[in-house]
Amino acid sequence: MDNSNLGIIGSEEWCVFEELGIPAIKARVDSGAKTSSIQANNIKVISKGAHEWVRFEVNPLQDNRSINIECLAKLVDRRTVKSSSGISEERYVIKTPVKIGESVFEIELTLANRDTMEYRMLLGREALNDRFMVNSAISYSFKEFSEDEIAEKYASQVKEKTGLKIAILASNPTLYSNKRLMEAGEARGHEMVFLNVEHAYMKLDANSPEIRYRGGNILNEFDAIIPRIKPAVTFYGCALIRQFDNLGVYCLNSAEAITQSRDKLFASQLFSKNDIHIPITGFAKSPMDTKDLIRMVNGAPLIIKLLESTQGKGVVLAETNKAAESVINAFKSVQTNILVQEFIKEANGQDIRCFVVNGRVVASMQRQAEKGEFRANIHQGGKASVVKITAEEKKLALKAAKVLNLAVAGVDIIRSNKGPLLLEVNSSPGLEGIENATGKDIANAMIMAIERKIKFNQ
Template identity: 75%
Template sequence: MNETTLKIIGSEEWCAFNALKIPAVKARVDSGAKTSSIQANNIKLIQKGNEEWISFEVNPIQENRSIVVKCEAKIFDKRMVKSSSGISEERFVIKTPVTIGEDTFEIELTLANRDAMEFRMLLGREALMNRYVINPSKALMEQNFSVTDIQEKYKHLIKEKSGLKIAVLASNPNLFSNKRIMEAGIARGHEMVFLNVEQAYMKFDAKEPQIRYRGGNIVGIFDAIVPRIKPSVTFYACALIRQFDAMGAYCLNSAEAITQSRDKLLATQLFAKHDLRIPITGFANSPLDTKDLIKMVNGAPLIIKLLESTQGKGVVLAETTKAAESVINAFKSVKTNILVQEFIKEANGQDIRCFVVNGKVVASMQRQAAKGEFRANIHQGGKASKIKITSEERKLAIKAAKILDLPVAGVDIIRSNKGPLLLEVNSSPGLEGIEGATGLDIANIMIEAIEKKLKFKRN
């Protein structure tokens, strides 16, 4: 074909895939890429007769993850493709007709995770050859769509708002607790969105504060945020939570409450200040005082825990004074902050987890340590069972959550000869163990708490 007969297109153009029921997706035109690609999620293999097909979901509109097109296509090929970041990965390839302006022709299309990219589609040189030349200084030369045009094209996929818009702010969408909260919110008619803490960033501005997400997508307004924060991202996640708060979203646990609960030393001081019974606890800086520190908490055996410990990690039982001195001095030598705490032998490796929501204990379970372990922890092979707590234990759990100003909290209590003692309070308590032990739908209770706070009435 003579070059003078080739059409001129710009650096970006609207494409349509009628066979995939995608009426419009904006593509970046890239002659440096051999094969065209489109953003695809939830890719699954399906069998149709003797043929291998694939189902997948496309979010065709930039900065809008609420519009989802469900697609199916026959697998044409599998290829190793190197991304713009230099990482090679195997991708499925399909063949499908594409429409650009008035022209329709078949192209090969790889299915790729383009969530972090500005454009949902890339138009490669195989699709361009013998058809187009590119004018990089122009854009949308074949046709252009307004916002109204796009809304009209996708109106059948735009759901009317019948519930709240709630985000789960966490790191792992596949974690049991996060999936349960998402499911519970959807079941109650809310729009649920998972936001990865580490893929969001902020713009501080008095008039227009923003949170952006993967590839520059501006995060819209949320009615509520459910923080599910792992310890390693506490500082950054709390900055995000404060930003959401500034933008008018209700945060189920505030940044200040999470920060207090994660600072075990501060939390312990607050519990003691408000007359909550805790195991005798010590904290010191000088190795010269190690012997007296051990004596102060009634000697060995004793518990030594890192201030940043979670789920039983960073918690050590020192059975003798010599072992305790060695562990304490080792920690101090690397300038790690630790607490030492009396060991409650009569607890026999058991503790109680009370799940508190809005000032009420909605569920409780007893955890039994695995054989050879001293700490009750289902994450380390322990067992959980339903338990009826005493009124004293209930009051202790509620007061502990209130002192830290946590609407949602996992409060850990241990039974001793002196009565119930408070061990610690978790601001992102897991749901798997307590839902399994009690049979209660804790995720649903959490969503109900948000509805009550925002005075939302279901139809």
């Protein structure tokens, strides 16, 4: 075959789809993929005469959900495609002309209905065959658009900045944290809506997935969701978060991250794997192993934690080995999963809560347990005060949040003779104690984090 007439294409190129109304979209050239694909949200199949058409929305610019192009094309096929993660899914296929440089030709595109693609488009080998040779060492061999040129091309798509529509997905609208987030969002010009987790329900359908709210209202206009899921509804709340994510709505914490943080055993294993120091922790199923379990964490006094404990509830101090055996075996006898953890005596009932928002510690406070209590908890009479954390403590807090992939996290640290140790990470940290102790407007920081993530500029 004569390759002398083939153009040279780089590892990434700008593509234009005039029939779809997309003036520029960056594609990764992927000769390992047979068919080209494009990121698409809200995909719906409709009938026009004797033919099926597909209506969908594209966010053509990376890390920018504010530009949303509505597209319509004839449906030419339904095809099972295996993603890069090895998961097979049915995708809709359309045909449309693409312009790369000065070349215009028709290609097939599969509609990828997940918003997880780093590039908004992949250019597969069917589009390359008999047209281009790939030089992976270069980019934009045909045309490179500057940021100003892209801004000009999409100027007509930029909506008037009237604010975002943000939902608090929680259970109690009167809680301090939820009220503060509503106030902070409204103060920045956004429309804030409170959604009760248990009043929302889902339609699972490949063509037209939906979330509805009590009374039948379809929830399809949100830009972002702030999950504040209480432990009792973790399973259902995370299912809703995944559904919002599938619909292209930005969720401040993902369902996967929340689920990981709520499983204290799994989270502890992740921390150990990633060289994050925690108090020595033990876990066993059989009562036959109780004595060695206690020895393993350096004996009494020791802490016994329910795996699903929250806000200090379900955490017990056993002061003697005999007491520890009794409590551990009592929990096991009723099929309750627990962790056993060494007691850090030198902490003297103090710990530190670091509030992390999008890779920054925005505030930190020290909590002192009430007299006679072993664990600091402001929900149970503990006292909070502002504290200056060390560089090592800051690094620990940020790493813990990153390991769990949490954009917002309350990271609890204890100071020990071995240095700072991680106690646990909360995916729905309360705002009242830390805002009152530090004077910081954390609710505002959370709203600003959403604005930055979805490229909304005041």
